Amino acid sequence: MAYGNYAYLFVDFPFGYKHKSIKAIIDKVIYVKTPLDICFARRLLRDFKDETSSSIKSMTEHYLNFGRSIFIDYENFVIQEVDLIVDGTLAINTNIEIIKNNLL
Template sequence: MTKPMVIAVAAVSVGGKTTITKKLKDRLAGAQALFFDSYDFEGAPENITEWVEDGPDYHQWELDPLMEDIQSAQHAPFLILDYPFSYKHERMKPWIDYSVFIDTPLDIAMARRLIRDEDKQGVEEELNHYLNGGRKAYLEMLHSIKPDADLIVDGTLGVEDIVEHIIKNLPSEHH
């Protein structure tokens, strides 16, 4: 059995992680994908804004279910993770071979959030949440996760261009 190349895709909230993960899965033959938001992790903070304000402890998250699923996917050539923490969680770090950060400007992420969540909350409520603490969570990603990435991709590019850039920049033995 060969171990898949595990590619973690990180970005700010609504920065394109899920879209790019799905497209990479489609483009890389035999790839599988796992999505962080599909899990209910023990230790996950109830309030992300407070978690960031308190000094985020990435190890607070019990990621065993995700790590078990990574271990179960050992037959795929590629495993794409929609995973926001890059190399910050020490127990998860050894499972990741290549980390990509989609550098999506905060104004674009906010516009996407407003479009995506328009039925759930009013625009004013979303913007107030962002201004009263949510922005700190976005900045945490830029200051802590982005510098750890093996590849930083311009989040203003189109989806196909982002995917192509990632594929072209994978370590040569994998593409």
Template structure:
């Protein structure tokens, strides 16, 4: 990759869809890249996700200043001169302040049953089945709306959609090839 312009790639998916795994593996494969992970930050945002969804899911209600500051710091660092910054970031182009920094968005289209199974395996190790049942009840009453919002809004606002049921290696290789193609186009 040529270092004339740092390419900012946002990788989105539903919770349990593979954002973090794919971003981590892709960052290892790319030369001269850095990754920022949405879950590493504490953001001010809607207190009640269900209410936020019912009100129309305005992504600009999320105050993403810490992530934006870190992204700007990486972009403006002449010593790093990165080829690519990967964002494990669930909003694609939907947040007005982040949109101006993102060059390309990828949506990992993971079937909801697979995403839910991954999330339960990831988040509920060593907890009682009552906790799992409570979470599933929340999913059915409201959480599923968030998943559907991602499918209806974020997927529709992404530049590249990849099948999330493919193996991690296949997904990473396909995205890697796409990034190399984009890099050649802009340089």
């Protein structure tokens, strides 16, 4: 099935096949598995570059006390029904090639 001028349509959307209202129109679910320490560091660099140390400390405490377990539960829930898992520590171009090779 083609989508307009494109053979593929990629959507960054949580839950994949677990989301019942769109499950029927999903052809493939690709999960980018990235260690939580890398996710955390990327978020710090992206969202907290201009924040105070107090703000960063507060967010870190919230993540350790509350958020981390939610991310772990989410991954365990979603990863049960995926078609492909790619390594989030690899270069983007490497993952693009892996995805292209698995879509053909």
